[in-house]
Amino acid sequence: MKYIQGNIKHLRVLKKLSQERFAEELGWSRSMIGSYEEGRSEPPIDRLIDLSNYFNIPIDILIRNDLRLAKDTSFIEVGNKRVLFPVTVNEGNEDLIEIIPAKASAGYLEGYADPEYIEQLQKIKLPFLPTGTHRAFPIKGDSMLPVKDGAFVVAKFVEDINDVKNGRTYIVLTKDDGLVYKRVYNKIKDNGTLLLSSDNKAYKAYEVHMENILELWEFTCCINTQEYDEKELKLSSIMSMFQDLKVELEAVKKMA
Numbered sequence: 034m035k036y037i038q039g040n041i042k043h044l045r046v047l048k049k050l051s052q053e054r055f056a057e058e059l060g061w062s063r064s065m066i067g068s069y070e071e072g073r074s075e076p077p078i079d080r081l082i083d084l085s086n087y088f089n090i091p092i093d094i095l096i097r098n099d100l101r102l103a104k105d106t107s108f109i110e111v112g113n114k115r116v117l118f119p120v121t122v123n124e125g126n127e128d129l130i131e132i133i134p135a136k137a138s139a140g141y142l143e144g145y146a147d148p149e150y151i152e153q154l155q156k157i158k159l160p161f162l163p164t165g166t167h168r169a170f171p172i173k174g175d176s177m178l179p180v181k182d183g184a185f186v187v188a189k190f191v192e193d194i195n196d197v198k199n200g201r202t203y204i205v206l207t208k209d210d211g212l213v214y215k216r217v218y219n220k221i222k223d224n225g226t227l228l229l230s231s232d233n234k235a236y237k238a239y240e241v242h243m244e245n246i247l248e249l250w251e252f253t254c255c256i257n258t259q260e261y262d263e264k265e266l267k268l269s270s271i272m273s274m275f276q277d278l279k280v281e282l283e284a285v286k287k288m289a
Contacts, residue, residue: 036095036096036097036098036099036100037069037075037076037081037095037096038069038070038071038072038075039099039100039101040095040096040098040099040100040101041066041069041070041076041084042070043100043101044088044090044100045066045070052066052067052070058087059083059084059087060083061080061083065080081095081096098152129156129157129158130156130157130158130159130162130167130168130169130187131151131154131155131156131168131169132154132155132156132157132168132169132185133154133168133169133170133171133212134154134155134171135171135173135183138170138171138173138211138212139211141206141211141212142206142208142211142212142247157169159187159254161254162187162189162253162254163189163253166189166190167187167188167189167190167253168187168188168190168204168250169185169186169187169188169256170185170186170187170188170204170212170214170250171183171184171185172184172185172186172214175233176214176215176231176232176233176236177202177214177215177216177231177232177233178232178233180214180255180257181257181259183257183258183259184255184256184257184258184259185255185256185258186202186204186214186252186254186255186256187252187253187254187255187256188203188204188250188251188252188253189250189251189253190248190249190250191203191249191250191251194221194227194243194246194249195219195221197217197218197219197221197227197249198219198251199217199218199219200216200217200218201216201217201251201252202214202215202216202217202251202252203215203216203217203249203250203251203252204248204249204250204252205217205227205229205241205246205248205249205250206246206247206248206249206250207241207245207246207247208245208247209241209245213229215229215230215231216229216230216231216232217229217230218230220240221243224240225242225243226240226241226242226243227240227241227243227246228240229241
């Protein structure tokens with residue numbers, strides 16, 4: 034348990050608690066706190082359970098992960114004590130984001146709740162991002178043109194699915210389809226679903242029930258890994274024009 038002593042002290046300090054106050058919160062003695070933080074002894078399983086319950090952090094994360102780079106204790110609880118670190122920082126206290134690799138994106142459905150999987154992901158610094166937890170997700174296919182196949186969408190974690198903003202784009206992790214990037218419409222009050230729509234109208238919109246949604250990430254920015262050529266830009270503009278024209282024609286038909 035090489036990290037436990039540093040983690041206990043760091044989390045206590047982030048909570049702005051003295052050893053005396055922390056001991057009172059846990060029902061322990063101050064000397065016990067000092068012994069654990071100084072590494073003179075290690076907490077037994079019942080004490081680890083107390084710490085896990087107090088910080089709402091799984092025991093395996095407390096003992097196997099170095100939490101000293103975490104800036105605060107506002108860990109996000111999803112499901113049964115799953116921990117999503119709000120912001121990862123480097124030694125210079127600069128925010129980092131995890132990158133889901135294109136070749137391993139299919140494995141995200143299995144690994145999204147595994148701290149070890151998330152911890153081994155590569156990380157980059159994007160200083161212009163707003164505050165919050167961000168990840169970069171690979172985009173496949175052409176359902177969300179002009180975002181190209183191979184691009185990465187950087188998105189911010191949405192804590193409450195009910196906060197979905199109609200017509201905004203999101204990365205959605207579902208039990209059935211894994212990761213998808215879609216324009217989302219909130220139908221929760223109507224039938225308990227989100228409507229996922231593609232900007233490329235060759236793909237039909239579909240609804241996903243709330244219980245099938247595991248994570249939701251709101252678009253922040255897009256990183257293209259390939260340059261657009263002139264023909265592609267013209268094609269994209271033409272497609273958008275016809276899509277808009279179709280909407281206008283349908284509106285005229287309804288009025289006729």
